[in-house]
Amino acid sequence: MSGAPWLVVPAAGRGRRMSADRPKQYLMLAGRPVMAHTLARLHAAFPAARLCLCLDADDAWFDPAWVPFADWRRVVGGAERAGSVANALAAVAGEAADDDLVLVHDVARPCVGVEDLRRLGEVLAGEAVGGLLAAPVADTMKRDDGSGRVATTEPRDGLWHALTPQGFRYGLLVRALAEGVAEGRAITDEASAVEALGLAPRLVAGRRDNLKITHPEDLALAGMILAAQASGPTAEAPTGATER
Numbered sequence: 001m002s003g004a005p006w007l008v009v010p011a012a013g014r015g016r017r018m019s020a021d022r023p024k025q026y027l028m029l030a031g032r033p034v035m036a037h038t039l040a041r042l043h044a045a046f047p048a049a050r051l052c053l054c055l056d057a058d059d060a061w062f063d064p065a066w067v068p069f070a071d072w073r074r075v076v077g078g079a080e081r082a083g084s085v086a087n088a089l090a091a092v093a094g095e096a097a098d099d100d101l102v103l104v105h106d107v108a109r110p111c112v113g114v115e116d117l118r119r120l121g122e123v124l125a126g127e128a129v130g131g132l133l134a135a136p137v138a139d140t141m142k143r144d145d146g147s148g149r150v151a152t153t154e155p156r157d158g159l160w161h162a163l164t165p166q167g168f169r170y171g172l173l174v175r176a177l178a179e180g181v182a183e184g185r186a187i188t189d190e191a192s193a194v195e196a197l198g199l200a201p202r203l204v205a206g207r208r209d210n211l212k213i214t215h216p217e218d219l220a221l222a223g224m225i226l227a228a229q230a231s232g233p234t235a236e237a238p239t240g241a242t243e244r
Contacts, residue, residue, distance in 0.1 A: 004048040005121065006092060006100055006170070007069075010084035011035060011107035012056040012077020017215055024213055025107045026061040030226050034213060036066040037110035037226070043068040045117035046103075052088035054078075082187040086177050089170065098171030101125070104190050105165040108213040111225045112164075116206040120165060123204050130168030131202030132191050133210065134160040160203055163210045166190045168201070 011025050018024045025035040042049070051072035055062055062074075075091045077084040085104055089096070096102070101124055105112070112133075120133055137159040145151035168176070168190060176193035187193045191201045209225045211218060 004050060005046060005167070006096060006102045007042055007046065007049045007051045007165075008054065008085055008088040008102060008104045009038065009042070009051065009107050010054045010077060010081050010088075010104070012054050012059070012084050013081075013108075014056075018213075018219075019216060022061055023056075023059075024219075027213075027219055029110060029219060030223055033063075033066060034110050034219075034222075035062075035107055038105070038107050038112070039067055039069070041110065041112050041114055042105060042117065044114045046121065049103075050092070052091060054084035054088055080187075081189075082177055082180065082193070085173075085190065086181070089174050089177070092170075096170040098169065100170040101130075101167055102170050102173055103165040103167040106212055109164055109210055110213070111222055111229065112210045113207045113229075116210065117165065120167065120204050120206070123202065124167045127202055128169075129199045129201055130166070130172065130191075130194060131204050132166035132189075133163040133206035134203045135163060135206055135208045135210070136160055138208075162189055162191060163206055163212075164189075166201070168194055172197075172199075 014023055018027070020027055026033050029037055049069065051067070051069040052075050053067065053072060054075045054077040057076050073091065075088045078087055089102070116133055124131055137156045141154040141156050141159065142150045143152050143154055166189060172194065173190060176197055177187065180187045180193045180196060185196060194201055211222055211225060213219055213222055
């Protein structure tokens with residue numbers, strides 16, 4: 001495995017739930033597009049990484065000036081996240097070794113902590129299966145009955161919120177995604193594809209403010225998180241949880 005990881009950032013989504021005039025990765029956040037913040041965080045943690053940025057073929061908003069990486073390439077995104085990641089892996093097939101580490105991060109997570117990123121990279125450097133940033137569930141979890149009422153309360157012990165980045169060896173990730181597609185499974189994240197192979201990715205506890213911008217109110221919340229992070233340590237470090 002080479003020292004520098006590959007970074008894959010799916011950014012081909014249209015962000016329809018935001019009800020905005022442009023995809024959410026191009027909305028302004030603290031004076032810069034969301035994408036610019038996300039790429040800056042990744043670069044601060046992994047300055048020598050090789051980036052695959054997955055964009056819609058008809059993307060008219062992207063500006064290369066937002067990319068701080070020296071080694072990067074634009075890849076045509078797929079209809080879904082898994083398709084974008086698969087396209088990125090195919091684009092570097094002649095360069096990536098099977099045991100190279102590939103980190104996949106949501107473009108709509110601009111608040112990810114640089115220290116979390118570095119720690120994830122350190123943990124996964126010696127991890128054969130791979131793993132992901134995650135946060136233990138703190139809220140009471142309800143399962144609905146299909147009609148908007150509570151069916152049952154689910155025990156939250158052992159439940160985690162899956163975050164990103166998620167990191168796996170190149171060869172394993174290619175295999176996991178290909179088998180998932182061949183079997184017609186819904187692939188919501190890279191970890192679920194690897195789990196389907198009978199493997200157990202490692203959970204690396206991360207900060208709870210690693211917000212994914214999905215709904216209109218999330219943009220304002222992300223702005224407050226960035227401001228708080230800039231003023232000093234504010235988010236409580238994960239407690240009561242260990243890396244598994």
